[in-house]
Amino acid sequence: MEQGKYSVGLDIGTTKIVAIVGKENEYGKIEVLGIGRSKSLGVHRGVVNNITQTIKSIQTAVAEAEANSGLKIENVVVGIAGQHIRSLQHSDYITRSNSEDVINEEDVEKLCNQVYKLVMLPGEEIIHVLPQEFKIDGQGEIKQPMGMYGGRLEANFHVVVGQVSSIRNVGRCIKSAGLGLGNITLEPLASANAVLSQEEKEAGVALVDIGGGTTDLAIFKDGIIRHTAVIPFGGNVITEDIKEGCSIIEKQAELLKIKFGSAWPGENKDNEIVSIPGLRGREPKEITLKNLSKIIHARVVEIVEQVYVEIKNYGHEEQKKKLIAGIVLTGGGSQLKHLKQLVEYITGMDTRIGYPNEHLAGDSDEEIASPLYATAVGLLMNAVQNKPKGVSEEEEILMEETTEKEIVAEDSKIEAKKEKVKAEKSIFERFTERFKNFLDSAE
Incomplete structure (x- = not known):
């Protein structure tokens, strides 16, 4: 299968690096063809701090994904996070030369x-410009x-x-690992695409992705993104x-933490010991599960309170900005026992755990x-949706290799499309003319 037919998402996390290969099936769902993961060694709190180790980890994950899918990985869509990420609101306008055109x-x-x-602070770069509402x-x-x-x-x-340097470091790791960089996207946006439904986005929802480092x-x-933030704490803390x-x-x-951890200390009895x-x-150590969950509880409360401060900064307490669908927790850290109940207790908002199965084909692992x-699933979705519309160099080479017959067939298809567009255009122009005449006679 050639590169154009499938897409790859690469999640460079603090604890793990995941490469996921997939394509869109005929029902518009994502079919996962292969997955590879490796321990992340050169990333701290979402930021690359050791180029060599990160390249090795990327290559390990990509090699595993290639082995599982039987495909050659060339281009990837990568996620970016870290405490250097910030967001702001901005308004802008253009004056059109001809208001008679649509x-x-x-x-x-x-x-x-x-x-x-826009002029940013020294060393900063704009990653995303997301329009919220338009005025005409x-x-x-x-x-x-x-x-x-x-x-x-x-x-x-x-x-x-x-930060430009952090974005460049990620790009350098990708290129040094022998891969092409398809697109860079903000990780919380990728996670949101994977686990949220359109109804939730309409009603108002806060997606909280608890990773290893952030x-x-x-x-x-x-249905519009209103606020993003990256809090520099995660499961590793x-x-x-x-x-x-x-x-x-x-x-x-x-x-x-994984086997016995709980975010709610009242759950464990004093005599439960591990x-x-x-x-x-040396002698084995005995730890009471109550003490363990007290340690976890203290830190989780801190993380949840930081998240709640950001939700308040957005303006959740105003009636118009209320988040009716509450909070959706995802990421590795969301698997901690009783976390959902603790988040509901602290914020007073409805909470659920988000699984990225909404957009996956039914037979996925x-x-x-x-x-x-x-x-990783969100980045794969981004890669599938943002397939370059133009013709890449690889496609040009492929085209040269195709037979004359195929090219002729393709040309006739393009001509047919052009004719169709022309016909549609002329219908629209006739409609506009009639509409103008109607307005003139009304005057």
Whole structure:
């Protein structure tokens, strides 16, 4: 199968790197063809801090995904996170030269490109420009301006900004691993695409992706992204606390957290004890599960409160900005026992765990539908949706290799399409003319 037929998402996380290969099936669902994962060694809190180790980890994950899918991976869509990410609101407008023409994609693109030229702080770069609402000649609350008449096109934007050096480091790791960089997208946006339904985005929802190094937040209301934030704490901080509090090694602390950890201390009885083997002939350590969950509880409360501060910053307490669908938790950290109940208790908002199975084909591996892979599945969806429309160099080479007959057949198809567009255009022009005549006679 050639590269054009399938897409690849690459999630460079703090604890793991996941490469996921897939394609869209005939029902519009994502069919996963192969997955590869490796331990992430060169990333700290979502930011690359060791290029060599990160390249090795990427190559390991990609090689495993290639082996599982039997396909050659060339281009990937990669996610970006880290505490250097910030977002801001911005309004901008363009004045159109001819208000008699309808607003088209070019006008919207021109307006978006204008925002990309904003002057940022030294060392910062705009990653995403997300239009929220449009205004045409002062008339507001327009979601889709294309096809409308107007002279002044205005919009509110949600602008996501990150450090140039961090983005470049990610790009360098991808290129050094022998891969092409298809697109860079913000990780909370990728996770949101994978686990949220359109109804939730309309009603108002906060997606909280608890990863190893960072906790990512994306808030949607009326189907539009309203707020994003990256909080520099995640599951690794909880493991670190267990390691310090129980005087054990990191590997044991991680296992303890996964097997016996709970975010709600009242759950465990005082006599529930777990024994941990001592190092090199030392006595085993006995830890009560109540103490373990007290350590976890203290740190989780801190993370959830930080998230809640961001939700309040967005303006959740205003009636108009209320998040009716509450909070959706995803990411590896969301698998912690009783976390859902604790989040509901602290925020008073409805909470559910988000699984990325909404957009996956029915026969997908159960493991992939785990919250752990939410970002990777979201990046794969982004790769599938944003397949380059133009003709790439690879496709040109492929075209040269195809037979003359195929080219002729393709040409006739293109001609037919052109004719169809021409016919549609002339129908539209006739309609416009009739409409103008009607207005003239009405006067």
